[in-house]
Amino acid sequence: MSQIDLQIGYKIKSKRRSLGISQADMAKKLSISPSYLNLIESGKRKISVDLLLKVANELGIEISDISKKTDTNLYQNLMDVLGDNLFEDLDITNFDIKEIINTSPLIAKALIKLGDNYKKKNQEIVSKVENISGKFIDNQKNSFPGEVVSDFIQENENYFPKLEEFANKVFSEIQNDNRTSYLPLCEYLSKKHKIEVKNVIPDEKKPFTKKFDPTKKTFLLSDYLTLTTKKLHTASQIVHLEANDILDEYLDTFKFPSEESRKLSKVALLNYAAAAILMPYKLFYKECMEQRYDFELLQNTFATSFEQVAHRATCLQDLNMKGIPFHMLRTDVAGNISKRFSLSGIEIPRYGGACPRWNIYSAFTAPGKIHAAISKMPDGEKYVCIARTVEKGIAKHGMFKSLLSIGLGCQIKYAKDFVYTDALNLNDKNTEVPIGVNCRTCDRMDCQQRAFPPLHKKFDIDLNKRGISVYVAD
Template sequence: MKNQIGFKIKNTRRKAGISQADLSEKLGISSSYLNLIESGKRNVNVDLLLKVSDVLNIELKDLSKKEDANLYHDALDLLGDNIFEDLDITNIEVKDLANNNPLIAKALIRLGDFYKKGNKEIYSKVESISEDNITKFKSSFPGEAVSDFLQKYNNYFQELEDYSLKVFKSVNSKNKTRHVLLIDYLKNKHKVDVEDIVPSEKDNFAKKYDDNKKKLYLSDYLTLETKKLYAASQIVQLEAMDIIEKQLNDFVFQNEESKNLTIIALVNYTAAAILMPYELFFNECKKHRYDLELIQHTFATSFEQVAHRVTCLQNPKMKGIPFHMLRADIAGNISKRLSLSGIQIPRYGGACPRWNIHSAFITPGKIHAALSKMTDGEKYVCIARTVEKGIGRYGVHRSMVSIGLGCEAKYAKDFVYSDQLNLKEDQAAIPIGVNCRTCTRLDCQQRAFPPINKKFKIDLNKRGISVYVNE
């Protein structure tokens, strides 16, 4: 614990531009003693912690809170790769790294991202030459920057919420639909016309804005819910890009691609807030205990839009349930991930096959609810439902993805999908992990790889319930 506190003091001091000598003088201790605290060699008593909290303007709970769970999980996920198998790295050693050397852990994860990106580029070049379909290396690495960014700020941005509320109030009317109101707003305030058209095969698009003609073209293949989001997004792009740019100032992006993708995510965040303003949406969620389909119809939005929006309810004065959310395709590729619930979502590779985000594909369009138990004993109420994406017209195949949403079991009474689950009996919980390499369960018949925490040995005379487990 003292290593964690010392690191946080040093990190906060450096960010504030305060020298070690200046801080020690304000705290009434010697520079050498402060150096020992920051290096984790001395404990900090309560009185000194209070002084540090006051001088550095940091909450006491932030100084003493546990390790960064997401950092630990991402490092564990990375070091669970087969290339590290001979090193026998344990979970405890990874946790020590995240606790005592978080910057080193972040550096390793960054190296891991670059390594995977390099592999992706190599296989993309091979594919372009051989025309082989090497899909398993085509994960969207810039998307990880978006996840990291949203995770850092708990997917909540007060200034964007304030702006969205102003737009909502200005377009609110009982006499017109929201889509028409947004179109009128663009026309009246920005002289922008919105036109629904069927794209040609040579110029296929979902939306397209022509600044010279002041026209926003929306594909007629889109659902009305998506058209509304795009119309709101155009308002944001015309009015609030300076606010969005401000949100990016304290985050380091590795490339322009990642930054631009994050800008798009914030534009969509703001557009969704216009369609579902915070306080009104929060009250509906509390009233209906997060019944997503009911709330979806209340705001005339899509299931995925509502699932995204419930993860944004992190205003300290009006706080909703901290959810995790992920989106995966039928092959298990995770295209979106955010964890405010504390559950680990894999950064590299697919998720545990026991997660209901996979079984949701068996009965499309139906919400699957489950009580899941992680290897650390923590229980989560998780729901999943498939949604169709892409062009909506006869003869064109639409892709299908599964949306997963969940929270800690302690919030079950406030989450309507818990009502049909047996929360009292421990055996009713489905044992899940993160992925096979980091999962410690040895009784899983669906194990696809040996666990990182146990040396894998082949015994020709004995086979357990999995080829990778002989016990």
């Protein structure tokens, strides 16, 4: 039995069950015996192309949905969990992990949830030990809410059509020459909700970004914010007032482990819809196609920030106007990943930092400049990746600003549609940067930047010899 047969068989069985069709009834529709269908669903028999077409037709799904590769995000998340030293003596291989995912993705998700809980409990113990005075915060319900948000966004492929429809209606009322400006947003709140938007300079001892007082009908925005951020917050307030039911409808489809993670996911949806008001789908898609995703130009076109444009570009998943399937992540200088999402197929680590060879890290060496590279994964897949730093913080002289790096990329087959590949020689293999996901899951033993040994390979330290790193003798 092959991994592909297991994967196809599971997907057929899963979809059949979700539709409430018995195995006997399904076999009858396909003109095969129930026992033969059982063998297919168990991954013990290959399925012919003709039969696969019949199955897809009966289940109402695309063939590509049945036969696509292993879920890379699920694979990487499970790799991160089972890569813990706790499982070191079990010699769990990549094949074992793929088999779990292909035969039972629900079991894989359960293991990931257990892994999250295990790390959360460890974090609680560390907190209690470090705070011997007893003044510690109970993190039982608050640990890793950002990871839950990423899972929620990933499950929906960062596309929420009902919010797109809502945003388009708002845009049609406030747009001026097919653009969204700050003042019309403020006027919309004033006319429709009797809310006054006030731009104020907060007390430095008690800074804030925004404050909404439903009793006084005031919406305060800090003058420490850039205009692009003010626009996003104002649009977000409109969404909160008018589309709360839509937000809850999406949130109710996901099982959140805590109220905090649900609220944080709601913030993500508010920002999603706000960005859709500033950059309405049809117009944004049209500009992306014409300008080949020139993010700097798109910034000017829609008067938004680089990060807002990059994030919006990952949302173009309407089947009738589908954009490039991107991946996106955001990290700080310490390697902490605060945003992660992938439709490109590239694997992004769930815990800790990514591979140091990713240009999202080298972008810190030249702030504000867009870095482009061809990145090659150990499995041979190539991606066009760009990265650029952005500043976050109070826009005031003498105030500290944090520096973050935004990384975004796609499979190399989309290179002709991505303007940042124009300066790259796609045929020169010497320009390809060999990368991995992170050191613990990477096969590359010839990497000078390896910080940890790979979990799935045994190694011996030879005191008389040393290769390219301490973990390689030859």
